[in-house]
Amino acid sequence: MTLKLYTLCGADTARHFSPHVWKTVMSLHHKGLDFEECPTPFTAIPEIEGGATKTVPLLVDGDTMIVDSFAIAEYLEETYPDAPSLFGGAGGVAAARFVERWSLTHMYVPLRSIIIMDIFNRLSEKDQAYFRSTREVRFGKPLEELAAGGAAQIDALSANLEPMRQTLSFHPFLGGEAPLFSDYIVFGGLQWARVISPIKLLADDDPVSAWFERCLDLFEGAGRKVPAAA
Numbered sequence: 001m002t003l004k005l006y007t008l009c010g011a012d013t014a015r016h017f018s019p020h021v022w023k024t025v026m027s028l029h030h031k032g033l034d035f036e037e038c039p040t041p042f043t044a045i046p047e048i049e050g051g052a053t054k055t056v057p058l059l060v061d062g063d064t065m066i067v068d069s070f071a072i073a074e075y076l077e078e079t080y081p082d083a084p085s086l087f088g089g090a091g092g093v094a095a096a097r098f099v100e101r102w103s104l105t106h107m108y109v110p111l112r113s114i115i116i117m118d119i120f121n122r123l124s125e126k127d128q129a130y131f132r133s134t135r136e137v138r139f140g141k142p143l144e145e146l147a148a149g150g151a152a153q154i155d156a157l158s159a160n161l162e163p164m165r166q167t168l169s170f171h172p173f174l175g176g177e178a179p180l181f182s183d184y185i186v187f188g189g190l191q192w193a194r195v196i197s198p199i200k201l202l203a204d205d206d207p208v209s210a211w212f213e214r215c216l217d218l219f220e221g222a223g224r225k226v227p228a229a230a
């Protein structure tokens, strides 16, 4: 049976951009599961599946609904144990939790300043008003002020990625010889930027760029199906 995944879109419904949804897209491909994407703008999220969630990704698998990209990965691992593992065992779940927490503070925070206006500019008018009001309360400043610090955050992001760069000198993926959910966590962040913003974040000869290209090639180029923002 085909699963249903609610994704986040802006005015262009084909360009889904949530980093957390991308983690789930890659997890579903990793497990070899068929799924249908339901693009959802910010202001429509509270209405989906009778008010089942305030955030996406939301995965519907028959009678089961799961919210949160990490919880979804754990659900898929438990429910589809014969498909390739997303974690490689219990230690892998714990390691992935570290990668998730690290990425939220050390990747997603700088990325947010760098791409915030690109996100805003790609939303419908209704979503722009929602996004501005909620984010300005959350960050305690106007979007433009957050974005003004964005250029400096490109260097900060690159410096924060140094442990990843060094890890990739040992093996081609964070999961070792093949990708695991940890890879998809970091991939989600860089894919968020790739599909929403034309800003160049990493040098072409950066090992993290080479790793990102490897991730984009996975599952017959699933990540490339949404083109890079121009």
Ligand SMILES: N[C@@H](CCC(=O)N[C@@H](CS)C(=O)NCC(=O)O)C(=O)O
Pocket: 008, 018, 019, 020, 021, 042, 045, 054, 055, 056, 057, 067, 068, 069, 070, 134
């Ligand atoms: N911890 C959650 C975070 C999900 C999340 O924050 N999703 C955002 C999109 S990137 C969302 O749906 N926001 C709805 C809103 O701000 O109204 C996960 O990993 O899935």
